[in-house]
Amino acid sequence: xxxxxxxxxxxxxxxxxxxxxxxxxxxxxxxxxxxxxxxxxxxxxxxxxxxxxxxxxxxxxxxxxxxxxxxxxxxxxxxxxxxxxxxxxxxxxxxxxxxxxxxxxxxxxxxxxx
Numbered sequence: 001x002x003x004x005x006x007x008x009x010x011x012x013x014x015x016x017x018x019x020x021x022x023x024x025x026x027x028x029x030x031x032x033x034x035x036x037x038x039x040x041x042x043x044x045x046x047x048x049x050x051x052x053x054x055x056x057x058x059x060x061x062x063x064x065x066x067x068x069x070x071x072x073x074x075x076x077x078x079x080x081x082x083x084x085x086x087x088x089x090x091x092x093x094x095x096x097x098x099x100x101x102x103x104x105x106x107x108x109x110x111x112x113x114x
Contacts, residue, residue, distance in 0.1 A: 008043060011058045015039050015095060018065045024088050042096055049103025061094040 006014070016032075016039060024030055046054045067075065068087050082090070102109070 006055075006058070008054060011054055012036075012039055012043055014058065015043075015061065018061065018091060022065070022069070022084075022087060022091070024084070024091075027084055028088065039095070042099065045099050047101060047103055049101060052098040052101035052103055057095060057098060060097065061091065064090060064094045 016036060019025060019030065019035055025032060025035065043054055046052075046057065068082060068090075069075070
């Protein structure tokens with residue numbers, strides 16, 4: 001998957017599909033329109049930083065999704081370690097983990113007196 005070439009609309013659709021394919025919309029009665037608005041709001045809050053941006057978030061989230069995808073019968077993490085509520089919580093955490101990141105390190109912020 002060459003996610004570096006994907007625009008925001010494609011990444012938003014991919015995020016939505018992860019929720020859908022993990023069956024969270026049915027399991028937790030999540031309204032599709034509400035989920036789309038939620039994902040759009042999060043994506044709009046990401047800065048255009050060189051690294052801590054939407055592409056990076058997609059990479060992190062996609063790795064998590066690949067690990068816990070219940071279609072992967074050989075995945076110990078998918079089958080034994082996490083309940084669906086944990087998977088849902090971690091999926092949301094992955095998507096929001098760098099929200100509003102300024103694109104600089106903590107060391108830089110401290111030196112600048114931020």
